[in-house]
Amino acid sequence: MNDSALDWQQIHRTFQQIWGYEDFRPPQAEIIRVLLASKDALIILPTGGGKSICFQLPALLQTGLTLVVSPLVALMENQVQDLRSRRLRVALLHNELPRTQRRQTLQEIERQQLKLLYLSPETLLSPPVWERLSHPLLKINGLIVDEAHCLVQWGENFRPAYRRLGAVRPALLKSKPSGTKIAIAAFTATADLTAQKIISETLQLRQPECFLTSPYRNNLNLQVKIVWTPKCRRERLLKFVRRKEKQAGLIYVRTRRDSEALAQWLNSLNYPTAAYHAGLSPQERRAIETSWLTGNRLFVVCTSAFGMGIDKPDVRWVIHFHPPLLLSEYLQEVGRGGRDGQATDALTLISEPTGWLDPQDKQRDRYFLLRSQQQYRQAQQLVKKIPNRGTIDAIARQFPEGEIALSLLHSAGRLEWLDPFHYQLNPSQSSSFPARDRLQRQPQLLMRQYLTTRRCRWQFLLNAFGFTTQATGFRCGHCDNCC
Known part of the structure; x- marks a missing residue:
């Protein structure tokens, strides 16, 4: 199907043929229009809101490949299995795949036989995969970051590859023909105002269209x-x-x-x-x-x-x-x-x-906080030992927690990624670290406030996630405080 010839009747007909639903749920149609127009987007839809269709359908309608960064193997496998059962050209890559299946998928990328490719951030940035994705003749339409809240929860000190995703688009565009567009869309069910800002800044979203749907569910x-x-x-x-x-x-x-x-x-x-x-x-x-x-x-x-x-x-x-x-x-x-x-x-x-x-709850909270603080201290020490410019591979080989330390430095504004593999220190931000301890405690404090609040619990959640208008004077009738 030619991209320029797409009209809404064709889009709607393809949707019905593949998924069998009569019509879209709000705001699926609006999101699909944005992605087909190659615009960046930040989409927050409640769990079970049908967000996967929002990026799967545009990918299937366009010529070229759409990359879907997903955090868990089980999540990738479930979506790919469902799409394959509908006879669609999709694949996945992760470290647990048999070697023969991995080789076959890499060949399918080279031959441009795929519409959708699911992979983890670590696999996306692995040399064999990156080499093929960077080929000038491979058309890439977009980068979808599914379950984007993982970038916030895990990106600093558990899955540091997430912090490098913002450098992916500029690096890919350098290898593609002039005028190429690669849109980035982040999907999640939960992101408060701080998380929304972190996601947008880390992924370097360009004037993203934002779709924020209330998380309230009265059941x-x-x-x-x-x-x-x-x-x-x-x-x-x-x-x-x-x-x-x-x-x-x-x-x-x-x-x-x-x-x-x-x-x-x-x-x-x-x-x-x-x-x-x-x-x-x-x-x-x-x-x-x-x-x-x-x-x-x-x-x-x-x-x-x-x-x-x-x-x-x-x-x-x-x-x-x-x-x-x-x-x-x-x-x-x-x-x-x-x-x-x-x-x-x-x-x-x-x-x-x-x-x-x-004391179990307090001990667990303290353990996670102390571990995080220790990693920040290691990052502060590392910045004194590493060159102003370098590669992540060299740092990871030289220092046991080197990759996590670079991620923390990036989060604190002390480092920028020149591409997904090369960094440059930013010495002008030398005062960024002292505030980290306070920032780390804020999310824990918010959770504690929720657990002890005597207000409507759903109202508390709506306020925390930026839905202040809806939450004004709100009583859900579906929490222990309201009932």
Whole structure:
């Protein structure tokens, strides 16, 4: 199909033929128009809002390749499997692929046989992939950053490749014919005002069209309960799970160790479950996902690694056995419940405020904060040892935490990426680091305020995510404070 010949009737007909829906949901049509016009965009749609179609359809209608940066293998596999079942020209690349499949996909890129390519930020910036994407004759329409909140949550000290994505477009354009356009669109279900700014600045979005949809869902009933001891926390969980017998759910914890210990305890009480975390093998993760999706296992004890992009409509409850660190994580995770529009309970268990009887929550928060502060101190030391210009590979080989340190320096304004692989220090910003400690504590403080607020919880969330007009005088009737 010729790009210039596209009209809305053709677009709508293709949409119906591929997905079988009668019409778009708001604001899908408007987003599709923007992406077909090669404009940058920042899109915030609630979980289950149909955001994948917004970038998949334009990619399939255009000539050339659209890159989709995705954070998790499971998320990529689910979307690619769905599109392949519709006989569409899509592929994925990640480190867990067999060598033969990886080689075949690289050949498909060279032969320009793909419309959509899903890959992680690390794979996008790997030499074999980058070499092929930089070929002058390969037409690239756009770069989609799916689940863009991961850039904010993980980009500094867990997945530092995210901080280099802003240098991708300028570097690719240098290798392409004059006049080439590569649009960038960031999609997420949760981004507060600070996160929106970080995403836009890091990706170097150019006058992006913004689509901000309220996260409010009146079928999600939010509750927070104080537990006074570790034993009380488990008893409260058990009581809740017994009430939800034969209903699908999720139990979120903070660490791998927590997931394994809690799953073992529940199994000993004849509740068949499994611990899901990033330390499992790909085969183990797929097996747990499949057993949950098919209903063979009613619930899973998981870290934040589970659920992103996995579509199970009938999740009737979500428990945070430990509160998450960030409000955006919380909203993402409770949003995995009730995608079918039916009433769903979201319960968060928190330690009593003093921490004397159950210090677990305070200890976890302190651990994550101290670890982050240590990484900033390492970055401050590194800036005294590295050359003003260099490559990320050289720094990573020389210093164990070198890649994370460069990411933190970039976040603090002390470094810029000349391209995705070469950096330059910016000595004029030498005073940027002292404020980091205060900035790190702010998200934790916001989460704590949410957990202890006596106001409407949905109103608190709407205010935090920038929907102040809608939230004025708002009472949801779907949280423990309103009811």
